[in-house]
Amino acid sequence: MRVLRLGDTGVEVRELQQQLVRNGWQGKVDGWFGEATELAVRAAQQRYGLVVDGIAGPKTLETLKAGQRPLKLLTLQDLQRASEALGVPLASVQAVNEVESRGKGFLPDGRPVILFERHIMYRQLHAAGRDADALAQRYPAIVNTARGGYAGGATEHMRLGQAISIDADCALASASWGAFQIMGFHWQTLGYGTVQDFVRDMHDSEGHQLQAFVRFILADAALHKALKARKWADFARGYNGPAYKENLYDVKLARAYDRYAKVPA
Structure with missing residues (x-):
């Protein structure tokens, strides 16, 4: 589903x-996302x-269609509480939510968004005293020294289910969970x-995912x-790793912060 914002045009904007x-x-229904539509x-x-x-993303469109907010969705109050807990401006939390989250913490079937990491599963099994090498030979798609094997979406839960059949705690610790991609081993x-x-x-809500x-x-x-000082490159490096530059996370965070800071809370 396309994310619609100021300046967009077309059939989806009309809808x-x-x-x-x-x-x-x-x-006016004219297919142009102007200032009146943004307001x-x-x-x-x-x-x-x-x-x-x-910005009209999947959550906003889903809510407009239903005429009510699904209970699990993130709220402005959730962001405000996070702002207070972190001691940073609301605009900083809004920027991180826009750039660093997956946009939605739950699949359409209500399960949390996850990404199963087979190389973490190998590491967790080894730390738990299991024969990770033997298991990697038997289940290379689920236990491996190399990253990869991702299927995306609901299929990641199938991969997790296979890993749980090997070792439940190691499996749960080997997936990133929710909108903010927090690894279970933390x-x-x-x-x-x-x-x-x-x-x-x-599993509770995007608000709880934000709290994590x-x-x-x-x-x-x-x-x-780094977050308090709004040193976006340092923050992006610490949160995403050295590859943050390839995705311009620091630039996106700075731009998002500037945009949110201009709008009254």
């Missing part, structure tokens, strides 16, 4: 405007308790009692310092 009309907007999107997001950014650092507790929390992100940042002094 968005029609949804806005059904929700009480009295603007209408912001008003609808405010009304339904969504993140207010004027469960103890984040203050959870068990990896199972962490996974249950990731906040815990992750607070546990890393360098990352927290």
Whole structure:
């Protein structure tokens, strides 16, 4: 589903405007995402308790169609709480949410978005005293010294299920969870009692997924310092690794922050 924003045109923008009309907007349905449409999107997001950014992504479109906000979706209040906990401007959290999250924390069937990492599964099994090499030979798609094997979407849960049949705790620790892609093996650092507790929390809501992100940042002094100082290159390097430059994460974060900082909370 295309993400619609200021300046876009076409049939999908017209459909968005029609949804806005059904929700009480009295603007013109012309297929152009102008300032009037952006204001209408912001008003609808405010009304339904969504993140207010004027961008019509899957969450906004889904809410407009249903006429109510699905309970698991991230709210502006969630972002405000994260801002207070981290001691940073709301615009910083909004920028990170836009650039560093997957956009949505749940699949259409209600399960959390995940990505299973077979090389982490190898590492976790080895640390648990299992014969990781033998298991890698038997299940190379699930246990491997090399990254890869990704299937994406709901199929990642099938891969996770296969890994759980080998070792449940190692498997759960070997996937990244939710909108902010927090790896399961961080469960103890984040203050959870068990990896199972962490996974249950990731099933709850995008708000809880954001809370896990906040815990992750607070546990890393360098990352927290970079975020507070808005040193986007340092933050992107710490969060995404050295390949952050290839995806221009630092540039995207800086631009998103500047955009959100100009808009009253």
